Amino acid sequence: MLDMRRRSFITSLAAASATRLRAQAGVHPRLFLDAQRVASLELQITTTHAALWKAVRQQADSLAGQNPSVYRDDPTPNDEQLWQRDVGNAMPFLAMAHLLTGDVKYLNGASRWAVASCGYPTWGKGTENGAGLATGHQLLGLALIYDWLYLSLTADVRDQIRRTLIARGGTMYAAARNTAYWRTTYLQNHLWVNVAGLAAAGLALRGEFDATVWLDLVRQKFQSTEAALGPDGASHEGSGYWSYGVEFMLKYWHLAADAFGETTTSPWWNQTAAYRLYMALPRASWSSASTNVDIADCPRNEWYGPDYLLRRLSSLHRDPYAQWLGGELDRAGVTANTARWLNLLWYDPSVVERPPDALPTMRHFEDLGLVSARSGWDGSESLLVFKCGPPLGHAAVNKFDYDAGCGHVHPDANHFVLFANGEWVLRDDGYAWKQTDQHNTLLIDGKGQLGEGSQWFGALAAIRPQANPVILEAASTPGVDEIIGDATAIYPSTSGLKRFVRRLLWVKPNFLIAVDEIETDMPRRLELRFHTEFPCVPGENGSLIAQGKKTKLRISLLTPDQATMSYSEAAGKDRDGNAMSLHTVKLESTRSSWTNIMLFSW
Ligand SMILES: [Zn+2]
Numbered sequence: 142m143l144d145m146r147r148r149s150f151i152t153s154l155a156a157a158s159a160t161r162l163r164a165q166a167g168v169h170p171r172l173f174l175d176a177q178r179v180a181s182l183e184l185q186i187t188t189t190h191a192a193l194w195k196a197v198r199q200q201a202d203s204l205a206g207q208n209p210s211v212y213r214d215d216p217t218p219n220d221e222q223l224w225q226r227d228v229g230n231a232m233p234f235l236a237m238a239h240l241l242t243g244d245v246k247y248l249n250g251a252s253r254w255a256v257a258s259c260g261y262p263t264w265g266k267g268t269e270n271g272a273g274l275a276t277g278h279q280l281l282g283l284a285l286i287y288d289w290l291y292l293s294l295t296a297d298v299r300d301q302i303r304r305t306l307i308a309r310g311g312t313m314y315a316a317a318r319n320t321a322y323w324r325t326t327y328l329q330n331h332l333w334v335n336v337a338g339l340a341a342a343g344l345a346l347r348g349e350f351d352a353t354v355w356l357d358l359v360r361q362k363f364q365s366t367e368a369a370l371g372p373d374g375a376s377h378e379g380s381g382y383w384s385y386g387v388e389f390m391l392k393y394w395h396l397a398a399d400a401f402g403e404t405t406t407s408p409w410w411n412q413t414a415a416y417r418l419y420m421a422l423p424r425a426s427w428s429s430a431s432t433n434v435d436i437a438d439c440p441r442n443e444w445y446g447p448d449y450l451l452r453r454l455s456s457l458h459r460d461p462y463a464q465w466l467g468g469e470l471d472r473a474g475v476t477a478n479t480a481r482w483l484n485l486l487w488y489d490p491s492v493v494e495r496p497p498d499a500l501p502t503m504r505h506f507e508d509l510g511l512v513s514a515r516s517g518w519d520g521s522e523s524l525l526v527f528k529c530g531p532p533l534g535h536a537a538v539n540k541f542d543y544d545a546g547c548g549h550v551h552p553d554a555n556h557f558v559l560f561a562n563g564e565w566v567l568r569d570d571g572y573a574w575k576q577t578d579q580h581n582t583l584l585i586d587g588k589g590q591l592g593e594g595s596q597w598f599g600a601l602a603a604i605r606p607q608a609n610p611v612i613l614e615a616a617s618t619p620g621v622d623e624i625i626g627d628a629t630a631i632y633p634s635t636s637g638l639k640r641f642v643r644r645l646l647w648v649k650p651n652f653l654i655a656v657d658e659i660e661t662d663m664p665r666r667l668e669l670r671f672h673t674e675f676p677c678v679p680g681e682n683g684s685l686i687a688q689g690k691k692t693k694l695r696i697s698l699l700t701p702d703q704a705t706m707s708y709s710e711a712a713g714k715d716r717d718g719n720a721m722s723l724h725t726v727k728l729e730s731t732r733s734s735w736t737n738i739m740l741f742s743w
Contacts, residue, residue: 167348169291170240172284172341173395173486182485183241193484194241200478201238204231205250209257218717220266222275228258229278229338230479236289237482248290252298255286259305271312272321274331280309280338281392284345307350310342314355317362327362327369328533329546330378330386336362337393344400360401363393367407369545371508371534374412378549379437380420381572384445387413388480391453395486412506414454414463417447418497419504419513421466425520426563427475434513434526434558438549438572438716443470443477453487461495468494503617508534510554512615514622516650523650523743527557529610529626529643532592532603539607547600552593554610554628555643556580559653561743562692565674570723574714575599579723582628582643583659584668585636590628596718603631613642622647637662653741654699661733669704669728669737670711671696676724677708685726692743696726699738704730 170179186194209228217223232254239247258279265273286294287302294302313335317324323331340359343352376383397403420434431441451467454460470476496518503514510530516522531538532550552575559567570579575598577589592603614625624645632638640660647653659667673687673694680686680695685708687694698706711725728737 170289171347171399172288172344173399174240174289175399179240186241186485189490190485190488193481193488196478197234197482197485198238198242200481201234201247201250204234204254205238205246209254211257212261217266220269221273222263222265222269225258225261225264225275226278228254229275229280229282232258232282233285233480233482236286237485239293240289248293251286251290252294255283255302256298258283259301264309268320271309272316272335274334276309276313277331277334277336277338277389280306280313280342284338284341288345303346303349306342306346310339310346310352310355313339313342314358318358324362325365326544326546327366328377328537329548330382330389332362332546333366333386333389333393337389337396340393340396344396356400359393360397360403363390363397364406366390367405369537369540370407370409371536372408372412373506373508373534374409374414374416375506375509375511375534376413376416377437377509377533377547379435379439380417380433381435381439381444382437382549383413383417383420384443384447384450384477387447387450387454388445388483391450391487392483395453410454411458414451414458414460414466415504416506417451418462418466418500419506420526422560423515423520423522423524423563424469424473426560427470427473429475432470432475434524434560435569435571436511436526436528436553436556436558437551439569440572443475445477445479446481446483448476449481449483449487452484452489455492456487456489459492461493462497462500464489464492465494465496501617503615503622505612505615507612508536510535510610510612510626512612512624514615514617514624514647521563523559523561525557525559525622525624525645525647525653527555527612527624527626527645529554529556529612529628531607531609532598532600535609535611538604538609541604544600544604547592547604548597550592550598550600551575551580552577552590552598552603552631553580553582554590554631555626555641556582557624557645557655559741561651561694562689564689564691566687566689566692566694566743567741568672568674570672570713572716573721574716574718576714578670578711579672579713581671582669583632583641583657584670585632585638585661586666587668588633588636590631591633592631596716602633606630614644620649622649637665651743655737655739655741657735657737659735659737664731664733667730667732667735669739671726671728671739672711673724673726676710677726687724694741694743697740697742698728699740700736703732703735704728704737 235251264276336359343355448467448471451463455463512527515524592599608630610628644656675687675689677685684697710722
């Protein structure tokens with residue numbers, strides 16, 4: 142009976158969805174916008190959205206005066222031809238500017254960029270051709286030109302775009318269904334970008350080409366992602382890829398809401414703006430080169446937005462803090478302009494900005510195992526971020542026995558970073574080779590944690606044993622914050638590790654004590670590393686001093702009877718495996734039981 146009812150409910154949902162799609166056939170624009178929305182946007186760009194429109198129009202002006210990239214065949218990393226992403230990103234600016242002004246220069250620009258994109262002989266090389274990020278971006282850009290400018294394009298250009306969308310969309314569909322490595326990586330940006338592009342292509346063609354199987358597949362991919370996202374809003378890919386992934390997920394869900402009446406279902410969405418807020422550096426330090434914590438594969442600045450992403454999240458969840466952060470980043474001039482046309486669609490002035498002054502200074506993202514703690518919200522505070530959790534988070538541990546999107550994770554359990562007086566003092570390695578020795582944590586006999594040792598995180602090594610580091614405590618009081626992590630489980634059994642528990646006591650704002658309790662099966666060569674942003678010199682009483690531009694960090698070993706402390710330039714590897722060096726403080730001890738206590742003061 143229940144099954145029958147469910148079946149009839151699903152049938153009626155499908156019928157409603159089909160009716161909605163049939164009603165859209167032949168009507169343009171239909172992607173993100175319809176005639177009514179365009180009319181209201183024409184008014185908004187003279188009032189509430191005037192400043193946002195000015196920035197979009199300037200970018201469209203610039204693009205209209207440029208020629209699109211000429212196809213080039215030189216080798217690119219992983220055969221991805223990522224320069225084509227910029228071509229895909231350019232097209233919506235030109236299409237939107239023509240839609241809102243009727244100015245023919247934008248139409249001509251849009252046609253020129255679209256024809257160039259259609260003419261590229263490959264969209265990615267090898268197995269990437271038609272099945273990677275270059276395709277995801279270009280499908281979306283072309284779909285918007287096709288849909289938004291449908292009646293204005295010449296018949297030739299329109300036909301060329303239609304044929305390209307059908308052919309390239311078909312290749313992407315086959316990859317997403319059968320062959321691409323990312324087809325079941327429900328927690329990874331490649332899947333989201335690629336099938337969001339496929340959705341836009343399918344919806345733009347509706348009425349002229351039957352894309353039902355494409356759209357059904359895309360819906361299934363995003364529904365599986367909804368079921369896989371953890372509950373805490375954090376991203377294992379780091380803040381940079383968070384922006385990238387969220388942009389394409391939000392694009393898809395906007396299209397899906399209009400086309401199918403479907404919305405997100407995961408609790409992750411209601412929390413994820415807070416993840417970006419707590420990964421924000423103290424705002425007095427923001428520059429175009431530095432805005433956020435760079436744990437995992439992450440730049441220190443922005444790749445995508447995130448102003449328009451935060452505004453969309455603010456609008457969907459009536460979140461005044463997300464609205465504030467989006468506004469502050471925008472006003473500071475530190476956002477990335479990649480898709481800022483989305484500001485026009487996603488800024489909702491009915492949500493009033495609220496600064497985070499009254500929010501807790503500590504937030505524990507319990508699923509991923511990430512704690513952000515700061516000494517205040519005045520913009521010049523100190524910031525401590527600590528990580529100790531399974532690669533994809535606790536919720537994913539029992540869900541996946543394969544790599545569902547670990548590539549950008551770092552082998553960094555019990556690692557922490559510190560930012561003070563407007564600059565980094567203890568640092569992450571950023572977008573780099575996956576090595577534990579590039580993090581502020583423990584090595585045993587020179588080796589690190591499961592998953593290390595290659596360009597991309599070795600997910601199977603870490604997932605199959607279900608190695609689950611865990612945060613045992615994250616407590617904040619006005620004077621002292623305490624964080625405790627147990628990373629024992631993420632070390633290989635051959636390490637002989639029986640216990641690695643780290644306790645951080647932060648006497649705010651400028652004294653941090655780190656207590657590490659380590660036990661192994663027999664005496665082993667144990668080493669704790671701390672990487673400083675600036676080089677160290679000897680200080681008084683055996684301490685080390687890392688002198689920054691604004692901050693003097695003093696590093697003191699409080700248990701000198703158990704270990705030796707030294708400083709050197711340690712060898713590391715960047716994201717492509719090239720040599721780089723790191724300013725490294727080493728604590729070394731050969732024993733089976735070691736309690737090490739450090740004091741960091743600044
Ligand atoms: Zn790292």
